[in-house]
Amino acid sequence: MDFPVIALLVLLPSGIAVVIAALPQRTRSLWFPLAIALSALPLAVAGYIMWEFDAVDGGFQFTQDISWFGPWDIAWNVGIDGISLFLVVLTTILFPISLAASMNITEKVKLYIVSLLILETGLLGVFVSLDLLLFFVFFEIVLVPMYFLIGLWGSKNRVYAAVKFFLYTAFGSALLLSGIIGLAVMARDQLGGFSFDFNTLLTLEISSSAQLWFFLAFAIAFAIKVPLFPLHTWLPDAHTEAPTAGSVLLAGVLLKLGTYGLLRFNLTLFPDASVRLAPWLATLAVIGIIYGAAVAIVQPDVKRLVAYSSVSHLGFIVLGIFAMTTQGLQGGVIQMINHGLTTGALFLLVGMIYERRHTRLISDYGGLAKVMPIYAGFFLFTAFASIGLPGLNGFIGEFKVLLGAYLRFPVLAIIAALGVVLAAVYLLWAYERMFTGPVTNEANAGLRDLNGREIAVLVPMAVLIVFLGIYPKPALDRIEPAVDRILDRIEAVTDYEVPEYGSTADIAGGGE
């Protein structure tokens, strides 16, 4: 690839931010429309990348490696494989939508738009980085605009939530950075020079015990981001207090930094430790699935309810990753995309009703389906996608994760399957209380249904939800070689063998 298309992709949003920042005050009314229109450019670049992407190649494509600081081998080293491809596409899709959903923001509009666009650069950078220091830099860049989004444009408890978010993740970052530096030092010892290059670091020989420590440093940092039980308590606060776009992007993309990191770095750099610790992480994931769902059921605040549902859904992703089977990994990756779409859409929907009524309490609503039938239709549709109804996207990921996880952790997979009941309980019960029955609260009687802009924001999400549910093949085909490459590596350097179908046929028979 001669043309540095990834560099263009990553830097475009920041470039747009500069353009917006340079606009004079009197063009104020144009800022949002312009930002939305321009944010289609990164999407177009991502579309081009997807078009040109070679589906059968499991390796990195569009790579570019420019040295920054030779002595320590720090480089602008980027590339995209089947795992990062769809996260990149998802990110570029969610930004125009988030901007369009933010047009009610009236304070510090310019700063808001610039924050969002810098956030986009950070997120895209994380997914394409093949240099660990570069990865870390982007990983940290993401923190700053998000901190401001919550802290400046959030609701009542925003400062508490923002600081909590920042401290939690900063704690993880400290561990991550020390792990990265440790690896670089190890590279110096083994290869004669510092290196942060992902592919170089893969050649290191790390002892089992050292792997364990490195694994934990990386895993804790990523588990906070996911968030994995019991490191999840920043999430409900951050989600609840963040403005709508903040919640959409948190759920849609930011949480995936954690699962992406676990998949990209933990599994490949520390395969030995991954194999050994997989049962623990899978167990925490399953606890998260059930726990998040159970806690979601009784939340009085609909935004917190959706936040806890994320804990449950992300548990499926982590379970898929540490199942270490093709189906599990593939399911985990597609679930990252699916969760971004469905939960993103749910947060958009919650934001729309919040704008009208300025309350998030479920008990303040009731009978909305009569007053706002289009809104109710979108809500129910998205809820069923989130519940994992076959035919919609959520099912594909959950189903694959469960099938994949069963091969390695049958008991955990069966417990995880119980999550599908709980998902139906919390979402349908919330729907029942908010949308059905008579309109009991006068304040809800005159609510207007969705307007054209709001429908336009939701329709692309709905189309993707249906498309990925019915025809996930294009995505699955591209993800599979990339995850198989990771599994091949694990099999090559450890004595782990990916369980084959048919090998567990005697689990029940053994008891007879």
Added chain:
Amino acid sequence: MTDVIWLVVLFPLIGFLALLFFGKRIGEPRAGYLGSATVIVAFVLALIAAFDFIGGEGEAHTVVLFEWMPSLGLDVAFLWDPLSAAMTLVVTGVGALIHVYSIGYMHGDPRFGRFFTYLNLFIVSMLLLVLGDNFGVLFVGWELVGLSSYLLISFWFTKPSAAAAGKKAFVVNRVGDVGFLVALMLIFSSFGSLAYGEVFEHAPEVLSGGMATAVTLLLLIGAAGKSAQLPLYVWLPDAMEGPTPVSALIHAATMVTAGVYLVARSGALFELAPTSAAIVATVGALTALFAATIAVGQKDIKRVLAYSTISQLGYMFMAVGAAAYVAGVFHLVTHAFFKALLFLGAGSVIHAMADEQDMRKMGGLRSKMPITFATMAIAWLAISGIPPLAGFWSKDEILAVVFNRGGAWIALWVIGLITAGLTAFYMTRLMYMTFFGAPRWADGVEPHESPALMTMPLVALGVASAFAGFINTPWRLGFEHFLEPTFERFEVHLAHPPDGITPWILAIVSVLVALAGIAIGRRRYGGAMPAETGLWWDRVENGYYVDDVYGTTLVLPGKRASQVMAFAFDAKIIDGIVNGTGTAVRAFSKALRPLQTGLVRSYGVGILAGAVGLLIWFLSRGGV
């Protein structure tokens, strides 16, 4: 024709999409015509395609549409074989009649178009369920019929009880679905495939006895949810909150029989697990009896029919559990006719009585609604098992096969026989309370016969309920020959009724029991209404308070546990530790106040300092 079997799904799908996006614009009654037309076309196409199988001819045919999840080897593919053909014909045939009926029944409803949208969605989903060529597509249909059922039960969502009933149906079904899902995990991990052909053909080599038992019992859990069997039946009586055509189509004729279909389709697996098969039959028998006793005490006409449906589904489970797959599916077909007829008739009555469903406020409707009465009377005698009506042939075949299995199966036969008597009794009660005796109508109610759009389907179903039994009589086993290839394909052995004169003796016994039930019912309800109050009636009317038991033993503790987790554990303990750490750090840093410039920034400095410290440490150690 079989190559384009997907057209059968396509037409209702087009109807669904057109109604979804333009339903309001299409308006009443054209939305109803459109919905009905697509289902009628589907029925005609299916009928033409099914001719291949008449007389046991024709090959099972798989049509692959596209790859769905390639690495699972899972395609969106349809299977056209005698079993799927029979199911498709029931779904589209009864479905078409109920569509037409609904044009009259839903007249004037502000969401008329939306109703037909959902109804068409249901038909599409149900067709996916019965036509799928693998467990994956079956499961898609399985869940989507659950969705349509949810949407239609809570169609009148401004009524809180309707909304709650829809949610309950979906959630209880999901409990069963967990069993189904785990079964799929087991199947996939054993076979590496979910395709019927692959799984059923290799099942004898691949599955150990224990595994076969586990898979089939898990499938049973799923089936019990969808087909409202013990202990997961509790959603079906509540589902009567939906408009009556919905009760007829989904909660009597088609969707609830999906569990029976699943067991019949998986016959090759149940063949390897005789214990599971026996459990299926036992669950069926117990459900049949249990629900029949509750039906006796219901005052709401639709709830009688709901419990009756649960009971009749029990018969079908008894049949498929006994490997009498043909008898089970046969009863599924005849039941679809007479139960749909009973529900539509009940709808006609409810319509005439200005939405009254309490039979104590009916009576004497016979002369006011002659067509409704005459057609319902056929269904009444059919379900009671009076020859030569449809129910007689199918129910007696089940009883005869179960009897023929001998041993402990005789106990199931006895239960089936008692249930037959109870069935005749409660149906007689329903008919007499509704149509005979003196009118007990509320003031201002003036019953009238329903319009032709509603009575025509009644007549059609009446004809079917009268004559459908003749497709499979002991001297001409047409339906058996039709279905057999489905089971022969994977060498599934079918259980048969005894030879010689025994079946005739059994038939005479069960007819006598049915007549006795009718006679007792007539005697009791022929004159003035008995009071039917007191402790026993109370218990029966409330279904032995099973809902309350579930409420106090499962729902409430579950909710409590959630509350403890959310408001004590999560908010106090986990977050308490987090905030506690924060407080501790703050207290510590208070001591170091001079160093502190601001919370966030100081943290950044801390990270940097820590990182530099670590770097120095690593460097000084010279590596790990």
